Amino acid sequence: MIEDIQLKSINELVEDKQYFIPSYQRGYRWGKNQVQNLLNDLEEFMKEFNQKEDMFYCLQPLVIRKYEDGYEVIDGQQRLTTIALIHAYLEEESFSITYATRPDSAEFIQNIAKNYNEDTSIKNIDYHFFKEAYTVIKEWFEQKRQNGRTFKSKFSIMLGEQVKVIWYEVGEDVEVREVFSRLNSGKIELTNSELLKAALILKTSFYERPMISTQWDEIEHRLQNERFWRFLGKKKNYINRIEFLFDIAANHASSHSPDPYYTFYKLQEKDIQAVWRQIIADFALLEEWYEDRECYHLLGYLTQYKNITEYINLYRSSSIDDKQHFKLVLKQRISKEIESIHLRELDYYHDKAEIRKVLLLFNILTVLKQKNVDTYFPFEYYLESKWSLEHIHAQSTEGLNTKEQWSVWIEGTINLLEGLDRYKTLVEYLRTVSLEELTEEKFNGISQRVMEETKGEFLSESNGLDNLVLLDQGTNSSLSNHFYPVKYKRLIDYDKSGAYIPLATRNTFMKYYSDKVTQYELWSFEDGEAYVRAIESEFSDLILQAKGVVQL
Structure with missing residues (x-):
């Protein structure tokens, strides 16, 4: 005791x-x-x-x-x-x-x-x-x-x-x-939450203690739901996740204090029962946002970059009239950010962080636009995996170091070019290559010839948004440095096996955004242009919503 x-x-x-x-x-x-x-x-x-x-x-x-x-x-x-x-x-x-x-x-x-x-x-x-x-x-x-x-x-x-x-x-x-x-x-574990729980129990009547223990357990159980937990953004690991709510109450995120017991000594000076009432209210607000599909997606995006505390404070400020007004302000904040980004000037080698932001938002808005109200962007998976940018079509052979990788590249090139009469001679040459006798020197010579003869045909040299999608690193590493048709087929196989492929990434590989699909063997300049226009259109819709012109 x-x-x-x-x-x-x-x-x-x-x-x-x-x-x-x-x-x-x-x-x-x-x-x-x-x-x-x-x-x-x-x-x-x-x-x-x-x-x-x-x-x-x-x-x-x-x-x-x-x-x-x-x-x-x-x-x-x-x-x-x-x-x-x-x-x-x-x-x-x-x-x-x-x-x-x-x-x-x-x-x-x-x-x-x-x-x-x-x-x-x-x-x-x-x-x-x-x-x-x-x-x-x-x-x-x-x-x-x-x-x-x-x-x-x-x-x-x-x-x-x-x-x-x-x-x-x-x-x-x-x-x-x-x-x-x-x-x-x-x-x-003498964590902040356990210490505060003890302080709370000590200052609560004998008859109220069972109710507090039940409330405590229910909140902790709910926070153990990964989708709910990850929607709240990036956080440190907690032994007891309810401690996150106490950190919010103590404004620990903005204090930058390294002291592991900062939250306890900050809150123990206050009326601990009033603190508990705040915890209950904050949790109820977070749960309300989670259950609102639009709030879930807007806040899920914003909390990838800022702490949820900022939005709790915003919601309770005098500047917010109601939940609809709150959602409008969230859209305005996102819109202000994306309006400053010049989509067509983004480059893989210089703007990776901004491109990831753009593609994450595009995927989230694509999911939010779906009519199925049970469809949610899985922030729990997004935060648990490492994500990277993948070229939709790549001719570079950098990173291909094994005979198996060289063979796949050559076979993919044959599949890509065999339907095009102008490359008949090149295809016949590739078919004469002995895959078993391939060496690094021979492969480099073969790939160099392919690149020289097909130069300008495909969107192969682009490092812009028109040739980039978001993928987890595991899937990315198995697709990289291959032609579009090889990547497309492998992506379909991953999708069938139950792997998570972001919706907009899947749509892009399936040429969902292209005006006219004549063949699936290549990723053309027209496909890339249609893809960028789709992103611009999605962002324009959000900007108009933020201005109150249209509703989602």
């Missing part, structure tokens, strides 16, 4: 005086790197936030239980002991920390500075590590000799007032060995 959860400064820990480390825990084992890292982190914090009352450095949770006149430390003893050793060097009053296996450990730490230069043998391994850590602390401070006293004084004040721990107190009836074991095996 949790008795208390709060933030306590190091000065408040000193006031509590007595801490006891039970025998089931290993002794103090922090080495040079761990001690230096803590000191360096504290110095960096002091440089940036010294004496700013609303800023503090938060240490990992200190899990304790009331024990006689002090507290038994269940988790956090390594940091607590290091703080006591820093106090010893700074000659500051500290708390007493006693290891059950070393009854005089508190006295040893307290007097370590005074006895440091005495030639006495270290009588046990724990005291050896105490002295090693103290030596690191001593040498670290001595390197700051310039303005040393001023530095020590500032550091001491900062340590006492601005360094805090998450005080996690369990009841005296708790089996501490089990808690210690579960903490150290990872079965108990």
Whole structure:
């Protein structure tokens, strides 16, 4: 049973005086790197936030239980002991920390500075590590000799007032060995959400607790739905996804704080029950957007590049009248972005990021335009896969390194050209090539001849939007450096096998946008032009909607 959860400064820990480390825990084992890292982190914090009352450095949770006149430390003893050793060097009053296996450990730490230069043998391994850590602390401070006293004084004040721990107190009836074991095996995760849940439960009446637990579980279960989760955009990995909602409430995304417990210490200062009501309201809003097909697609696109928090704040601002107005503003934001892009000037080698944006939006709008209300763009798949740009038709043989790849390229070339009388001689030559005797040198000569004789016939040299589609890297790598008809047939096979091919990419390979299809053996200049016009038309429709001229 949790008795208390709060933030306590190091000065408040000193006031509590007595801490006891039970025998089931290993002794103090922090080495040079761990001690230096803590000191360096504290110095960096002091440089940036010294004496700013609303800023503090938060240490990992200190899990304790009331024990006689002090507290038994269940988790956090390594940091607590290091703080006591820093106090010893700074000659500051500290708390007493006693290891059950070393009854005089508190006295040893307290007097370590005074006895440091005495030639006495270290009588046990724990005291050896105490002295090693103290030596690191001593040498670290001595390197700051310039303005040393001023530095020590500032550091001491900062340590006492601005360094805090998450005080996690369990009841005296708790089996501490089990808690210690579960903490150290990872079965108990002291995440922001778990800490806040504990704080919420503590401040809620006994009769309301089951309802909160049920609400909590229902929200977590819903957030485990991958489509719902990925529609909310790119996020870090969460052990408990509900923590994402607490991060929103704490405005963690815009804080850029590296502190893993930023959300907890930001929210614990507030009315935790009011925070929970905000979590419920935010979740309901996100669910409403998810269920609205148009909101789903517009926000799904926008949250690939900006945090969902921005749109929650926008929706609740005085500038938004209702949901329809909100959707109009979303379209205006997207439109403003695409109006600044010159589609016909985009180049594969210089504008990859912009082309990916354009093709992602084109695919999303293509899905949204479908009459079938059950058709959704799968952001869950888009975010889980790596995506790249693929040339619809490519003559370049760069990247073809095996006999199998050379053979496929030659066979694809034959299939492409055999219906065209002007290439009869070239096709006959290719048919005489012994695929088994192919070498890299022979293949390079063959491909060079093909390119020279077919130059200008196909849209083979284009690196513009007229010759590019969006594909996941797995599919892309199997299609790359082949002629259009080879790619087309392979894409159909992938589609039949259940692989996800973006709708606009599939439409493009099937020449859905071409005005007149005379043959499927090549990707012509006319096909490329029709494809770009289709993208321009889709974007123009969105721009008109954003201006309130037409409705989707």
